[in-house]
Each structure stands twice: as structure tokens, then as C-alpha cells.
Amino acid sequence: MAMSFKLLKNISRVVTFDDSDSIFEKADILINDNEIVEIRKGIEPVEGYEVIDCTDLIALPGFVNTHHHLYQTLFRGIREVQEKPLFPWLVGLYDFWRHITPEAVYYGAMVGFSELLRTGCTTTMDHHYVFPVDKPKNLIDVQIRAASEIGIRFHATRGSMSLGRSGGGLPPDCVVQNEEDILLDSERLIGKYHDKNRFAMQRIALAPCSPFSVSRELLIQSRDLARKKGVMLHTHLAETKDEERFCIEKYGMRPVRLMESLGWIGPDVWFAHVIHINEDEIKVLKGSGIAHCPSSNMKLSSGICPTTDLVEAGVKVGIAVDGSASNDGSNMWEEVRRAYLLNHLRYGTDGLDAYQVLKLATRGGAEVLGRDDIGVLQRGRAADIVLFDLNDIAYSGCHDPLIGLVTCGNTSIVKMTMVNGRVVVKDGRLTTIDTEEMAKKAHEVASDIVKKERQLASEKIW
Ligand SMILES: [Zn+2]
Numbered sequence: 001m002a003m004s005f006k007l008l009k010n011i012s013r014v015v016t017f018d019d020s021d022s023i024f025e026k027a028d029i030l031i032n033d034n035e036i037v038e039i040r041k042g043i044e045p046v047e048g049y050e051v052i053d054c055t056d057l058i059a060l061p062g063f064v065n066t067h068h069h070l071y072q073t074l075f076r077g078i079r080e081v082q083e084k085p086l087f088p089w090l091v092g093l094y095d096f097w098r099h100i101t102p103e104a105v106y107y108g109a110m111v112g113f114s115e116l117l118r119t120g121c122t123t124t125m126d127h128h129y130v131f132p133v134d135k136p137k138n139l140i141d142v143q144i145r146a147a148s149e150i151g152i153r154f155h156a157t158r159g160s161m162s163l164g165r166s167g168g169g170l171p172p173d174c175v176v177q178n179e180e181d182i183l184l185d186s187e188r189l190i191g192k193y194h195d196k197n198r199f200a201m202q203r204i205a206l207a208p209c210s211p212f213s214v215s216r217e218l219l220i221q222s223r224d225l226a227r228k229k230g231v232m233l234h235t236h237l238a239e240t241k242d243e244e245r246f247c248i249e250k251y252g253m254r255p256v257r258l259m260e261s262l263g264w265i266g267p268d269v270w271f272a273h274v275i276h277i278n279e280d281e282i283k284v285l286k287g288s289g290i291a292h293c294p295s296s297n298m299k300l301s302s303g304i305c306p307t308t309d310l311v312e313a314g315v316k317v318g319i320a321v322d323g324s325a326s327n328d329g330s331n332m333w334e335e336v337r338r339a340y341l342l343n344h345l346r347y348g349t350d351g352l353d354a355y356q357v358l359k360l361a362t363r364g365g366a367e368v369l370g371r372d373d374i375g376v377l378q379r380g381r382a383a384d385i386v387l388f389d390l391n392d393i394a395y396s397g398c399h400d401p402l403i404g405l406v407t408c409g410n411t412s413i414v415k416m417t418m419v420n421g422r423v424v425v426k427d428g429r430l431t432t433i434d435t436e437e438m439a440k441k442a443h444e445v446a447s448d449i450v451k452k453e454r455q456l457a458s459e460k461i462w
Contacts, residue, residue, distance in 0.1 A: 004032070005050065006052060007029070007045050008385070010026060011024075011026070014377060015059065015060050018376050018377070029385065035383060035421070058402075059386070063319075063362060063365065065318075067234075067293055067320035068321055068330065069128065070108050071100055071104065075093060078096065080092050086239060104446070108446075111442045115330035116332055124152060127209075147202065149432065155205060157207035158190075160182040162178065167215075186222065199373055199382045203369075211235075211243060223262065227268070238254075239276075239302050255277075256284055272322065283313060289316035290305070296322035300326050304346045318367070319336060319361040334409070335361075339357050355402055382421075383418055386417050387416040388415060395410065
């Protein structure tokens with residue numbers, strides 16, 4: 001590989017999240033191509049280095065977003081489903097989602113990736129599970145193309161729904177697939193895109209949607225395929241009381257016990273939400289990962305995730321924005337602040353401090369996704385770095401920048417986002433796409449779908 005050196009010079013504070021929790025003051029970071037090679041004071045540039053002045057800026061590892069549904073960026077602010085809890089919210093939205101096309105998935109992904117990158121996220125996953133029966137099925141391929149165009153590190157999960165209304169599930173039959181097709185496509189995507197190498201920009205995981213939209217058999221077969229191929233497993237779990245009732249009625253078990261009985265526990269498994277669990281179930285989850293989604297949990301009034309208890313029990317915890325129909329943004333920065341506040345609402349003075357929450361959003365998320373090459377700023381890790389500028393008036397009078405980053409809550413402070421050694425956001429703007437053009441096109445595609453469904457719904461009524 002060609003040698004290409006970047007030197008981030010005179011950073012006011014480098015927060016590493018390494019094993020000794022090192023924080024460097026007035027230090028430099030030397031990057032060779034996509035890898036951090038040195039962090040210390042006074043690295044002298046030599047000829048050929050690209051030197052970037054970082055005076056007054058704070059450096060953190062890029063945030064890792066552990067749960068999302070990117071296509072939902074096109075379905076924000078739909079008035080028919082506001083102020084509804086999960087099940088009726090989903091039922092209302094499936095009717096819109098049945099119209100999604102590869103084009104919609106592409107623009108939805110670009111909108112979400114843009115906002116993530118602009119708020120300091122360098123790695124995201126996506127959980128795509130809606131494959132309308134009458135539409136092309138290359139939706140994950142399209143997302144992967146979008147990720148590579150914009151320059152974000154991407155863990156696509158092959159989501160699935162196989163239990164339609166006619167089989168006792170929640171989604172209508174027009175958005176579910178048969179299980180053989182799901183497994184064949186899962187295997188195809190792993191073969192085509194999963195990169196096991198260090199610094200991989202794309203990986204695949206398998207993600208049946210939830211206990212109430214797939215069969216037990218699909219959970220078992222996805223598990224076997226994932227373990228055979230060495231990819232991770234993901235699903236929604238213990239998000240609502242409705243889900244708990246569904247599992248008890250259908251399987252005679254609460255959600256965590258159901259997953260345990262299916263062998264869906266361990267370092268290669270992570271769950272979104274995990275709210276309605278008891279002390280014994282927390283112990284069962286030791287070693288597995290969870291994606292904590294504070295905004296979504298508040299908006300859908302799902303409940304509060306027991307974050308401190310999970311961390312103390314040895315569960316890997318990351319932070320996530322969740323899909324934009326329940327958030328309604330992909331603002332990773334805001335999510336970090338809400339994770340902090342929601343933890344304090346539940347635990348009071350025993351809560352996590354600002355540093356601990358930042359660590360969950362970076363190193364924690366990397367661990368949840370099974371990666372030891374990102375999430376920490378140190379020699380040998382990928383150059384996924386975010387630089388913040390706290391000179392804005394929103395931070396004047398704040399006496400500890402690390403606390404202020406989390407608690408002051410201004411979200412327009414990302415000066416630079418670097419992914420795999422490449423500057424993708426500079427002075428708050430994306431360098432890889434025409435954001436205005438993308439926004440316009442995405443909104444057109446979204447409006448067409450929503451108009452179409454509203455038209456169909458009005459015909460049905462009248
Ligand atoms: Zn979700």
C-alpha cells in the first residue's frame with residue numbers, strides 16, 4: 001500500500017479510551033494511510049506529510065452506531081403514527097413501507113449516513129428487514145453501495161420477516177418473505193460482501209427482525225448459518241410489554257429466555273433495546289451485546305433500558321439512534337446526551353458519568369459489533385477520528401470540556417470526521433457528496449411514496 005501520512009497537529013486533548021484511559025494534552029496523531037501509527041506530544045512533520053492544524057480541538061474515536069433502520073429516514077413525521085406505542089406504530093407504518101424500492105433505500109441510506117457522519121459517527125450498522133413482495137430484492141446491495149460512496153464504515157445486517165398476519169405475526173403478508181429465500185439471500189450477501197479483515201469497511205450480520213415477526217425455525221436456521229460463516233447475529237429484544245406478552249403466549253417464555261433456549265446468546269449476538277428484563281435475565285446476557293436507543297425508547301414510550309445494571313453485569317453496551325421513524329433523526333451526538341440523561345433519570349447519583357457514556361458510544365459500540373480495530377485511539381487501530389470545536393458560545397462558561405461535550409448538548413460542533421484515514425466531514429460539511437442535491441432527491445422519493453399510500457388509503461375508505 002502506498003505510504004500516505006497525515007499529521008493531526010496540536011490537538012488540545014486526545015481522549016483515547018485505551019486500556020489505561022489515557023488522555024493526552026496538546027498532542028499530535030500521526031496516521032499512515034488508514035492506521036494510527038503514533039500519538040504523542042511534539043511529532044515533527046517530515047516532507048510529504050499532510051499536516052492538519054488542530055489547535056483548540058478535542059479528538060475522540062468516532063462514534064459507533066449499533067442499531068438503525070436507514071430506510072426510515074424517508075418516513076419521518078408521518079402524522080398517522082405519531083403518539084403511538086410500538087405495535088400500533090408498526091402496523092400504521094407497514095402500509096407505507098410496502099412501497100419501498102431500491103431507489104428509496106439508496107436515498108434513505110444517504111440521508112442517514114450524512115447525518116451520522118456530521119454528528120461524529122464513523123461506523124454504523126443497519127438493520128434492513130422490509131422486502132416488499134412485488135419489489136426488487138437487492139436492497140442491502142444498494143445500501144452497501146451508498147456506504148462506500150459516502151465513505152462510512154458499514155455493518156449491514158440481513159434483516160428478515162417471515163411471520164405475516166396470516167401466520168399469527170404482526171406485519172402484513174405483503175412485506176414478509178419465505179424462509180428459504182431469506183436464508184439463500186443471507187448466504188449470498190455474506191459471500192459477496194462480508195470482509196473479515198482488520199479495518200474492514202463492510203461486514204454482514206444476520207438479523208431476523210423480532211420474536212413477533214419471524215418463526216422460531218428462522219431464528220434457529222439464521223443462528224446456524226451465522227455460526228457456520230462466522231458472522232454476527234442481531235435482533236430486537238425485550239423492547240415492549242406487548243412483545244413480552246406475545247412471547248409468553250406463543251412460546252411460554254419471556255423474550256430473553258426464548259433467545260437463551262434458541263442458543264442466541266454470546267459474544268457474537270447483540271440485541272436492540274433490552275428494556276423489560278429482570279435481574280436473572282441480565283445475568284443470562286453476560287457477554288452478549290446490546291444497542292441502547294434512548295430517543296426511540298422515549299418516543300415510543302417503551303421504557304428505560306437498565307444501562308448501569310447491564311454494564312455492571314458484564315453485558316457489552318453500545319449506543320444507537322434506531323430507525324428514524326421513531327427518533328426522528330440520526331444524530332449520534334444527541335443520542336449520547338440522551339443516554340446520559342436517561343441513565344441519570346433511572347439511577348440518580350449512581351449513574352454513569354459523561355466519560356463513561358462517551359466510552360460506551362465509542363469503544364463500547366465497537367465491542368458490541370465484535371471489533372478490536374476501531375473505537376479506541378491508539379497505535380495499530382483504524383484512523384476513525386472525530387474532532388470537536390468547543391469555541392462555540394454554547395460552551396462558553398463550561399469548565400470541563402469532556403463533561404461539556406455530553407451535557408451542554410450543542411450538536412453543531414463536529415469540525416472534522418475522519419473514517420479510515422479519509423476526511424469525510426470538514427467544517428461540518430460532507431466532502432464526498434453534494435448534500436443539497438441528495439436532500440432534494442431524497443425528499444422527492446419520500447414524498448412520492450407517502451402520497452401513493454395516502455391515495456390508496458383514501459380510496460379504501462371512500
Ligand atoms: Zn429498531
